[in-house]
Amino acid sequence: MLQRNPVLQKELITRLTSWRSFLGLFFFVGTLAFCIYNAWPEPRATLAPEVIAKHLFSVFFRIQMILIVLTTPAMAATAFTLEKERGNFDLLLTTPLSAWKLVTGKFTSALTYILLLLICSLPVMVICFLLGGISIGELSVNYFFMAGTAFACCSVSLLISTKSERST
Numbered sequence: 001m002l003q004r005n006p007v008l009q010k011e012l013i014t015r016l017t018s019w020r021s022f023l024g025l026f027f028f029v030g031t032l033a034f035c036i037y038n039a040w041p042e043p044r045a046t047l048a049p050e051v052i053a054k055h056l057f058s059v060f061f062r063i064q065m066i067l068i069v070l071t072t073p074a075m076a077a078t079a080f081t082l083e084k085e086r087g088n089f090d091l092l093l094t095t096p097l098s099a100w101k102l103v104t105g106k107f108t109s110a111l112t113y114i115l116l117l118l119i120c121s122l123p124v125m126v127i128c129f130l131l132g133g134i135s136i137g138e139l140s141v142n143y144f145f146m147a148g149t150a151f152a153c154c155s156v157s158l159l160i161s162t163k164s165e166r167s168t
Helices: 006-016 019-039 049-076 081-086 089-094 099-120 122-130 136-163
Strands: none
Touching: 006 099, 019 049, 019 099, 019 122, 049 099, 049 122, 049 136, 081 089, 099 122, 099 136, 122 136
């Protein structure tokens, strides 16, 4: 697919190799880990591990959903507006690439980064799973729900990016 869509190839290379993406990934996972650490009950608390796991899972899911809803538009909303501001949009339109390839390249690039964030958050989520009380099914359903939310947010953000003239 990368060989067939040069926009996707360029976007993935520039997005995934920049220091900003690593910094964003660090802050995303760090925020989740910090929230789990703060939600962890005191050592003197006599709660069952299943109760702790359910509580941590609920905190983790809420925080991660908030971060996904805030991060996804930031990744996708400037896809076409930055091209317009830099003067590259007209050049993109003169290439033999179809509009479909332009849009899917930008969309897939933004969504790939968000899915990378979700995958990198799995080790933090495994803490809840190891305590018991959370099944693989619950974990899977929640991650599919977050991926669907990211898909929807990315779609709307890309639509806004195509209609907007400026990113600020």
